[in-house]
Amino acid sequence: MTAFRFRCTECAREYPEERGRLVCAACAALQEPGGATRGVLEVELDALPLAWPPSRPSDPDFLAAFLPFEDPAALARLEVGGTPLLPVPGLRESLGLPRLWVKDDTRNPSGSTKDRASLLVVAKAREYGLGTVATASTGNAAAALAAVGAAAAVETIVFVPASAPEAKLIQVLCCGAEVVVVEGSYDEAFELCRTACETFGWYNRNTALNPFTIEGKKTAALEIAAAMSPEAPDVVLVPTGDGAILAGVAKGFLDLQRAGLLARPPRLVAVQPEGSAALVTAFRAGANEVTPHRGAASVADSLTVESPRNALLCLRRIRESGGGAVAVSDDAILEAIPALARLTGVFAEPAGAAALAGLHAALREGLVGRDERIVLLVTGSGLKDIPAAGQAVRLPRAIPPTLEAVRGRLAL
Numbered sequence: 001m002t003a004f005r006f007r008c009t010e011c012a013r014e015y016p017e018e019r020g021r022l023v024c025a026a027c028a029a030l031q032e033p034g035g036a037t038r039g040v041l042e043v044e045l046d047a048l049p050l051a052w053p054p055s056r057p058s059d060p061d062f063l064a065a066f067l068p069f070e071d072p073a074a075l076a077r078l079e080v081g082g083t084p085l086l087p088v089p090g091l092r093e094s095l096g097l098p099r100l101w102v103k104d105d106t107r108n109p110s111g112s113t114k115d116r117a118s119l120l121v122v123a124k125a126r127e128y129g130l131g132t133v134a135t136a137s138t139g140n141a142a143a144a145l146a147a148v149g150a151a152a153a154v155e156t157i158v159f160v161p162a163s164a165p166e167a168k169l170i171q172v173l174c175c176g177a178e179v180v181v182v183e184g185s186y187d188e189a190f191e192l193c194r195t196a197c198e199t200f201g202w203y204n205r206n207t208a209l210n211p212f213t214i215e216g217k218k219t220a221a222l223e224i225a226a227a228m229s230p231e232a233p234d235v236v237l238v239p240t241g242d243g244a245i246l247a248g249v250a251k252g253f254l255d256l257q258r259a260g261l262l263a264r265p266p267r268l269v270a271v272q273p274e275g276s277a278a279l280v281t282a283f284r285a286g287a288n289e290v291t292p293h294r295g296a297a298s299v300a301d302s303l304t305v306e307s308p309r310n311a312l313l314c315l316r317r318i319r320e321s322g323g324g325a326v327a328v329s330d331d332a333i334l335e336a337i338p339a340l341a342r343l344t345g346v347f348a349e350p351a352g353a354a355a356l357a358g359l360h361a362a363l364r365e366g367l368v369g370r371d372e373r374i375v376l377l378v379t380g381s382g383l384k385d386i387p388a389a390g391q392a393v394r395l396p397r398a399i400p401p402t403l404e405a406v407r408g409r410l411a412l
């Protein structure tokens with residue numbers, strides 16, 4: 001087993017591995033109801049590899065070297081991660097950015113980056129002998145937990161706001177999870193899930209509470225760095241809601257730096273919708289705490305959160321990396337869906353396409369240089385939210401089945 005401890009990201013207290021431990025007991029005493037999680041724990045591996053393992057990062061022996069597992073067989077038999085880092089020539093040319101890549105995380109089994117976190121949490125639940133895992137989710141974490149739980153024969157329960165897109169709920173139901181639809185916001189679903197887990201003894205996968213979510217999401221960074229090696233990214237744009245994906249990506253690059261495999265972690269730029277921009281506002285104000293964005297709303301439902309749960313760690317990681325934070329309009333997000341698909345073939349849900357919208361904003365604001373090695377983390381598949389993508393295109397009317405009509409239709 002790659003031995004590890006939990007380390008509090010606020011007070012640096014350390015804890016040995018303990019079945020079901022979520023946060024730092026000391027910092028949790030400061031927890032405000034509904035606020036950012038206090039005392040988020042990270043996994044601190046005792047030993048990191050001194051050289052790139054000979055395999056691809058998605059291979060079990062690569063993961064075993066970088067993740068807190070002795071036996072990768074504990075992981076569900078699903079092809080999570082190992083997604084391509086695409087050089088995207090069409091988008092490079094169109095934007096005048098010769099060193100741009102898309103990390104296509106739409107190609108995870110349930111269609112989003114969240115599979116990475118669920119893979120680890122479910123494996124740990126099995127290791128701990130906890131038969132039921134629950135999560136609150138805007139939709140994708142639920143789908144990821146349901147899919148991984150199905151593959152690992154672990155019972156799953158998800159708490160989602162009534163606003164979650166139907167397609168995501170159907171996906172979750174098909175994977176056999178118990179779905180609890182909460183009359184209220186994601187934030188309310190989060191609190192309900194937390195209380196239910198404490199009451200009924202389920203393992204809580206809630207983002208920014210379960211330390212293995214960060215550890216799972218870090219695999220995206222390991223893969224990006226491994227694919228680019230011996231070069232390294234200068235900047236990575238990360239669609240952000242609670243800030244857990246960004247914190248996970250940061251953890252991956254920091255582990256690689258600790259291992260001596262990466263000279264300098266890239267700058268991280270958080271991208272949030274204008275309608276759900278609590279982290280961007282706090283970052284710009286130089287604040288460490290966030291003020292909730294009351295009534296948060298966006299076409300990017302996956303990024304819509306009033307009170308980002310991983311705010312403290314996310315803000316710190318952005319600052320440490322020398323990165324930034326940008327807010328983008330819903331119109332810009334919707335435009336980015338067909339723009340990304342046309343120029344790269346990658347069809348993203350609004351949250352995923354927000355990475356491209358954020359790149360435009362970051363260029364305008366001088367956060368990203370044109371000659372830099374830039375990576376867009378495209379976090380979710382467009383197939384998850386067809387109605388949103390439908391707002392960005394117009395369906396053609398049917399024509400009669402004649403060549404003449406084809407000429408007319410295509411102006412030939």
Ligand SMILES: Cc1ncc(COP(=O)(O)O)c(C=O)c1O
Nearest residue numbers: 140241242243244245302379380
């Ligand atoms: C597709 C997608 N992108 C980005 C995010 C944002 O991740 P986080 O809430 O960890 O910031 C989510 C979260 O649900 C998501 O589903």
Ligand SMILES: [Zn+2]
Nearest residue numbers: 008011024027
């Ligand atoms: Zn602490």
